[in-house]
Amino acid sequence: MAEPQLSAARFADESRAAADRAIEANKATVAAAARLFADCVAADGVVHGFGTGHSQATVLEIVGRAGGLIPTNRIGLADLVLRGGEDRSVLADPLLERSPGLARRLYELAAPHPQDLFVIVSNSGVNNSVIDMALLVKEAGHPLIALTSLTHTRAVPALHPSGEHLADLADAVLDNCAPAGDALLPLPDGGALCGVSTITSALLVQMVVAEAVGLLTAEGRQAPVYISANLPGGYERNALLEEHYAGRLHRGGF
Template identity: 50%
Template sequence: MPTPSAVDFAAAAHAAIDRVTKEQAENVVRAAELIVGALADGGIVQAFGTGHSEALAMEIAGRAGGLVPSNRIALRDTVLYGGRPLESLEGPDLERGTESAALLWELTAPHPADVFVLASNSGVNGCVVELARLAKENGHPLIVITSAEHTARVEPKHPSGLRLRDYADVALDNAAPYGDAVLPMAGGGLACGISSITAALLAQQIVAEVIRRIEESGGVPPVYLSANIPGGDAHNQELEARYAGRIRRTA
């Protein structure tokens, strides 16, 4: 059996990207429509993911070329803003349990018009499912990015027995296989996770569709410039001021 190679992973990534582009086109449009509606009503995008799915939240909130009215929720917020001890971030308990979700909700203090984008490859850990429950209980639109294959094969950790996708208004499949890794190893097992690549693709496709709709309606999309080009900081600070107290930009 051949051992994994860079060429093999590139081929697997291209295949996953092609599949997502083809199969999720309609859901990308539906997600963009929810975000456009939220922004028009004065809302922002609340993005959250734990583990490697935090990369999805970073694609949505606070990056060059992305939407300014966006906030990245993170488990470490419970320490930075919520007074929890640093040691509480150690190990998987914070992600797998439900307790931290209530504190994250309180610290985020969502505006009624906000839309949520939650990512989890497995879609079963208690924290992200509980945050989804809170979002829907409080009337917020919810966009979910998860692995349809993986989430169907694992047991939910939330007391309700529900998965993240069960709460979604729009659920997008990142096309990652069970276990996320895609390349067989000569000694057995699989290597090289794919979900971060396809989730980033979906995030940027959604942003592109949001911008297209705003421009087609005659609006000016509130989009970040790179802070590392002349005038970037001034441009970004002017836009961020419109959402003062609602978007966090910690390191």
């Protein structure tokens, strides 16, 4: 009997194949991104992660998680309320991420140092706020890593007045190898089911972190890494290491 086109087993097989493609396609880029991470940490910098919509799930793989780097900061729309003094009602606007000046305000609230690194996540790589942030980051001289689907971004026109896609602006581009539209399993009446970008993007982030910490260790540098706050003494140890970056690390976002 043929395997059903819509099944857990089919998605597992397809997502495993996507992960294998991502690993193979990003060997050189993972190494380049890891070098940027390592240089940032060695220079006492902070890695800033930014994404909107579901891309925030990948930002959470970069920022403030057990087994990840401590000098990491999450930039999100909720920063406007949490640190920017806006009323929380502003977050109810479904078109907030398209607001003119939004990226600049979020950048200013992050208050990055010159040696800081940015990772911007967007599956399509065309949303205005993402491009605005990327342009600001490059204008300020920060290194930029893009995490995107090259298949998707090459299939759609640029929406930003600059005519740029996120991948055009980055120093290193990690391709999550998701299909256009993200979902893997075609539905009988059109469309598709089960997005894969979060799986492959998380894999690439962890590969970059592993490689970066390997570089730092080989160079005789200590890499500040979180351990689980749910292990004995974990919270206290993490808090002690975070003190070095006081005022530069934020875990909020939306």
